[in-house]
Amino acid sequence: MAGIRNIVILTGAGVSAESGIDTFRSEGGLWEQHRVEDVATPEAFARDPDLVLRFYDMRRAAIQTKQPNAAHLALAKLDREWKGDLLIVTQNVDDLHERAGAKRVLHMHGEHLSVWCTACDARSRWTGPLIDRPACPECGKTALRPDIVWFGETPYEMDAIYAALEQADLFVSIGTSGAVYPAAGLVREARQAGIATLELNLEPSQGTRWFDEARHGPATEVVPAWVEEVLLR
Ligand code: OAD
Secondary structure, three states, X not given: OOOOOOEEEEEOHHHOHHHOOOOOOOOOOHHHHOOHHHHOOHHHHHHOHHHHHHHHHHHHHXXXXXXXXXXXXXXXXXXXXXXXXXXXEEOOOOOXXXXXXXXXXXXXXXXXXXXXXXXXXXXXXXXXXXXXXXXXXXXXXXOEEEXXXXXXXXXXXXXXXXXXXXXXXXXXXXXXXXXXXXXXXXXXXXXXXXXXXXXXXXXXOOOHHHOOEEEEOXXXXXHHHXXXXXXXX
């Protein structure tokens, strides 16, 4: 850990699992009840908007009943106390990092509590349903969609993510299966740039061989332990 100043952390569904939010690829996980193509693609939205809006309305309502867990809280503490650069890049569309108090967070796959107006391009904070086709708070048109990056769409803020990685000394991946690109490829970018890489996950991810070090266990245990270690170094 010596000589580490700038850290990029990638988080995935595993960090929110112990808050009661389904992961995507586990048995009984989110995609087991729905085919991805039926709910998480622009084509699905064009074909059956009611199905897609209902699905995301349900998820948006559900995440608001959940609470941050010890892993979110530990990362928020690291964000507060870490003097160097730090960026938490999350694939998660919940707001549990923020509710735990983290500030340096970037949502590469969008956010449940945001809507995107396809008429005026504005993003607005949104906590209620979309099924009744509410008007855009900015332009008044009825053209709101979930502000979620669907399959086939480009993740947000990739330039900022690569820029942070260029300056980083350590890349840490937490609670992600390493199945979805470009997020899954960040570890290889980090390796090529000569940055130290660490995986914290319940089990070895698909990309586990790319990491210098891997620690396996529940996020609420391995993340707080790692954060204490880094802050004490
Ligand atoms: P996945 O469901 O693919 O992977 C979750 C990972 O978390 C798995 O490797 C689990 O082993 C691990 N895990 C489960 N419980 C855990 C726990 N308590 N502690 C630590 N790890 C745990 O979720 P993601 O990798 O986040 O994209 O999925 C990536 C993207 O796929 C999502 O952002 C979503 C989906 O398509 C969009 O919606 C655009």
